[in-house]
Amino acid sequence: MSHDKKYIVIWAALLVALFVSLGLGQFVGNAAVVGTIFVIAAVKAWLVVAEFMHLRLEARWLQLVFAGALAAIMAFVIGITPDVAHHWSVIPPKPEAAADAVVVAKKPLEPGNVERGGKVYGTYCVGCHAVDGKANGGTTGANFVDDTTRLAKTDAELLTSIAEGKTGTIGTMPPWKGALTEQQRVDALAYVRATFGAK
Numbered sequence: 530m531s532h533d534k535k536y537i538v539i540w541a542a543l544l545v546a547l548f549v550s551l552g553l554g555q556f557v558g559n560a561a562v563v564g565t566i567f568v569i570a571a572v573k574a575w576l577v578v579a580e581f582m583h584l585r586l587e588a589r590w591l592q593l594v595f596a597g598a599l600a601a602i603m604a605f606v607i608g609i610t611p612d613v614a615h616h617w618s619v620i621p622p623k624p625e626a627a628a629d630a631v632v633v634a635k636k637p638l639e640p641g642n643v644e645r646g647g648k649v650y651g652t653y654c655v656g657c658h659a660v661d662g663k664a665n666g667g668t669t670g671a672n673f674v675d676d677t678t679r680l681a682k683t684d685a686e687l688l689t690s691i692a693e694g695k696t697g698t699i700g701t702m703p704p705w706k707g708a709l710t711e712q713q714r715v716d717a718l719a720y721v722r723a724t725f726g727a728k
Contacts, residue, residue: 539576546573567602574598638712641719649709649717650724657702662725670699673725680726687718 546569650658657670664670671679680687691714694704705714 543573543576567605571599571602638715641715641722643716643720643723645713646716646718646720647724649713650720653705653709654717654721658721662721664699667699670702673721680722684718688714691718 658664662673664672692706695702
């Protein structure tokens with residue numbers, strides 16, 4: 530085989546190895562797959578060093594370097610295997626694979642607790658709505674005290690606004706469903722109604 534054809538074959542092999550690695554990366558499911566990806570990477574490196582960098586003239590040293598690199602890769606794979614295994618063990622299974630999984634009953638919501646809600650309000654809400662619930666005259670958020678239409682809405686409407694966020698003439702309130710649990714949102718609303726609704 531001529532040198533040109535040989536390089537084309539090696540280039541094609543490297544390309545195939547790349548796509549195989551990318552494909553395996555989409556279906557990583559255990560340490561063996563990770564190890565396979567590293568082995569493919571090592572073979573690719575060997576092909577590049579041996580054929581394209583023309584270091585065959587120093588074959589003995591090249592083999593030693595390659596063996597050392599391969600040993601380092603294997604040590605790395607062995608070292609990360611426990612972490613990888615733990616990572617996969619804590620990832621919830623996909624819905625289609627969870628048919629036999631134990632179903633954990635969702636804890637029912639408690640009625641809104643004003644004391645707990647005050648802590649939530651003081652941590653997450655006070656920055657915009659202020660301690661007095663007036664939101665700096667309604668400039669930084671909903672004014673719960675002077676604008677009675679705010680708390681005239683139903684609990685369902687207000688809880689949806691808290692969870693999903695809301696954009697109005699004042700600006701945008703971010704969605705809180707990612708930061709607050711449903712119970713915390715219910716408690717916060719209970720605090721707002723109890724503290725500012727009567728006013």
